[in-house]
Amino acid sequence: MNALHDELHDEPDAVLDVLGIGFGPSNLALAIAVEEHNAQAAPEDRIRAGFLERQPSFGWHRGMLIEDATMQVSFLKDLVTMRNPTSDFSFLCFLRERGRMVDFLNAKTLFPLRIEFHEYFEWAAARVAHLVDYSDEVVSVEPVTGPDGEIRWLDVVSRVPGAPGRTVTRRARNISVAVGLEPHLPPDTALSDRIWHNSQLVPRVKELNASGERSVGRVLVLGAGQSGAEALDYLHRSFPEAEICAIFAKYGYTPADDSPFANRIFDPEAVDVYFRSTPEVKQSLVDYHRSTNYSVVDMDLIESLYATMYREKVQGRERLQMRNVSRIRDVRTLDDHLEVTVEYLPTGEREVLLADLLVHATGYRPRDLDTLLGRTAKLCLRDDKDAVRVGRDHRVELTPDVTAGIYLQGATEHTHGLTSTLLSTTAVRSGEILDSLIAHRTGDLAAPIG
Secondary structure, rough: OOOOHHHHHHHHOOOOOEEEEEEOOHHHHHHHHHHHHHHHHHHHHOOOEEOOOOOOOOOHHHHHOOOOOOOOOOOOOOOOOOOOOOOOHHHHHHHHOOOHHHHHHHHOOOOOOOHHHHHHHHHHHHHHHHHOOOOOOEEEEEEEOOOOOOOOEEEEEEEEOOOOOOOEEEEEEEEEOOOEEEEEOOOOOOOOOOOEEEHHHHHHHHHHHHHHHOOOEEEEEOOOOHHHHHHHHHHHOOOOOOOOEEEOOOOOEEEEOHHHHHHHHOHHHHHHHHHHHHHHHHHHHHHHHHHOOOOOOOOHHHHHHHHHHHHHHHHHOOOOOEEEEEEEEEEEEEEOOOEEEEEEEEOEEEEEEOOOOOEOOOOEEEOOOOHHHHHHHHHEEEOOOOOOEOOOOEEOOEEOOOOEEEEEEEOHHHHHOHHHHHHHHHHHHHHHHHHHHHOOOOOOOOOOOO
């Protein structure tokens, strides 16, 4: 039980200025912003913050930490540099501490290995560990009304780690919701030891290879985006005797547009443009620039996969295969294999493929905010499409009787654009939320947690 947990129990009337729900890169960046603010602020101006994370330790897409996979954003878009280039929480400061700065510079790249960037995140998270409770899953968020009739606080209820049935309540003036995304699966899909989502890929493969319980003859990978292509390549290398087959509705992989002008859609200024635009313009911006992020693949990986397929064709053993312009229509799980019905869309012809594994590289979707917030969700104002209304400062618009605040990180593509779920503006967003927290501070006194 860490310092945050102990402190809140020693002072039952304590109220946090902000309580973060989830501790991935977004709330980690906010924690750092708060730390840097507090280091320079007078005691009365400091922000009292805490964060809750249901995982036992910091982890960011661990299931896709393929050893040679690289980041798709520059290392300068780390947790702090775009907000505070002099911060000692930067990726370069991490490299200096690890003794690898010169080696990294000699690599002449803006794009670190994904495993190294994860190590950087862990390094940063360890430096603010006093603000975080891990293994702490939030079960509800309850509005609290003050004596003047205003809803001035939010009670965040979470399960006590290692104590089934017990909960602990923390009170905050604001919450920052950054619970990340959840795997998206086709309807009626049930994950199993033979049917995976790519978010489980690396540990599942290692476990299967280590157990030696069964041989793998054929693996199917559903999906045409970066994750699908990475999964295809990783599985092809991990099971050197198996046939690895991609299935997708496209004719071929689409290259990601990472050209300089297209990448400006990820600039902080682009968020302002998107936020001020009409719904029609917002939709057109997303449509025009989907190729920067959605269902696209890095060109280097496309070329590598094609070279592998051609080489195997020359050698007469085609392990890497593709069923393009196709969809999966049915999956049957039998005792020792899967029967997967694949339809070739131009003709409607169907074939049944026998497979040992089926990997869904079918993307992610935002977690349901209403389920997390419970009764508090009813305080959120909605637009004409029933989406939550969010201000430019990432603060949810709430009913007039609420002075407590809810900040959203990662579920605001409809208001803030394509960077909502990406790392590109994480550092800048944390500074904007910090500024908003400071601007909304009031002199309210703590009320006892009932």
